[in-house]
Each structure stands twice: as structure tokens, then as C-alpha cells.
């Protein structure tokens with residue numbers, strides 16, 4: 564093999580690796596922003612337990628500055644877009660790296676969450692579209708009332724299929740975050756074999772708390788704990 568052909572091959576390999584590392588770093592940064600949003604959003608939503616006055620005051624506060632609201636919406640949209648496009652691309656690249664599938668797939672070092680990242684990611688994407696139509700725009704809500712977030716949440720979750728859709732989506736979110744948060748640690752270089760088990764537990768704890776906090780709301784409405 565001539566030196567030029569070998570050089571070209573090695574530079575292609577370096578570019579590919581650099582691009583993959585860049586993409587993984589972008590996935591990690593966008594993942595942090597989105598996880599941060601989901602945590603803050605859940606803490607805000609848990610105010611439903613404090614009654615209509617508190618939750619509606621919180622809703623009004625979020626809507627009080629159009630500049631901040633639209634700034635946050637555009638940032639979120641771009642972040643979700645970048646995260647989803649790069650996620651799809653990385654998953655296609657890992658498929659292309661081994662065009663012939665393994666004859667026998669063994670789950671060495673992989674978990675259900677890691678093997679289903681693409682599907683849980685797609686589920687979250689479709690959930691967000693449904694969720695916006697349900698609780699922000701109100702087109703798929705039985706009695707949407709602008710500025711009455713408390714009523715929208717309670718009346719929205721009294722519809723059993725809607726609550727079931729949220730419960731399923733939250734399980735997908737939990738799976739996605741369980742692997743996603745763990746994988747962020749390694750993308751950011753904080754994972755070390757010595758701390759690996761502890762970091763896995765941190766990731767599972769974050770995912771579990773988020774799922775429990777979120778699913779508690781439709782369950783509390785359906786069981787009549789809130790909104791009687």
C-alpha cells in the first residue's frame with residue numbers, strides 16, 4: 564500500500580473518530596440541558612399538590628415575559644432537534660459499522676435501556692408532540708382553559724386513555740434517562756471503572772425519581788387524591 568493511500572485512510576479514520584467524539588459531546592451537552600429541563604419542569608408540576616392558586620401562579624410566572632418564554636421555547640426546540648438528529652445519526656453509524664448483524668446477539672455489557680435508546684427516544688419525541696397539543700395548545704384536551712393550568716391538568720388526566728399514554732411515555736423516559744445519564748458521565752470523561760457502579764446507581768436514581776414524580780400526577784388525579 565502506498566504512503567498516500569495509507570495516509571488518506573488514516574486521516575479518514577481520524578476524521579470519523581473526531582466527528583463521532585464531537586457528536587457524542589453534543590449529545591451529552593444537549594442531554595444535560597434536556598435532563599435539567601425535565602427536572603425543573605417536574606418540580607414546577609409537583610405544585611399541583613399545593614392547589615390551584617399555587618400552580619396557576621407558577622403558570623402565570625412562566626408566561627409573564629414573552630421574551631423569556633419564547634427564548635426558552637426556541638432553545639428547547641433547537642436542543643431537542645440537535646439531540647434527536649444526532650441520536651438518529653449515531654445509531655445509524657453504529658448499525659453501519661457492522662452491516663452484517665451478529666448471528667447470536669449476547670447482551671454483554673448492555674442493558675435493556677441501552678439497547679432501546681432509539682425506541683425510547685422516539686417515544687419521548689411523539690409524547691412531546693402529544694403533550695404540547697394536550698396541555699399547551701389544548702387541541703386534544705376535553706375542556707382546555709387558557710391560564711387555568713390546574714384545571715387543564717386535572718381535567719386532562721381524568722381522561723383514562725390520556726393518563727395511560729402519559730404513564731407509558733414516562734416509562735420510556737425513565738428507560739432513556741437511565742442509560743442516557745450514565746452515558747453522559749462517560750462522554751464527559753467522569754466515568755472511571757472504580758466509580759462505575761456508583762455512577763450507574765446515580766443514573767438509575769435520577770431516572771426513578773423523575774418517573775415517580777411525573778407518574779404520581781396522573782395517578783393522583785385518577786385515584787381522586789387531588790382535584791376532587
Ligand code: HEM
Pocket residue numbers: 601604608622623625626636639687691694695698699712715716729736777778780781
Ligand atoms: C405528568 C407529567 C407532566 C405534566 C403534569 C406536565 C404539565 C405541563 C403543563 C401544564 C404544561 C403547560 C404549561 C403552561 O401552558 O403554562 C406543560 C408544557 C410543557 N411540557 Fe410538560 N408536563 C409533564 C411532563 C413533561 C415531560 C416528561 C416533558 C419532556 C420530556 C415535558 C415537556 C413540556 C414542554 C416542552 C412544554 C412546553 C413549554 C412551553 O413552551 O410552554 N412535560 N407541561
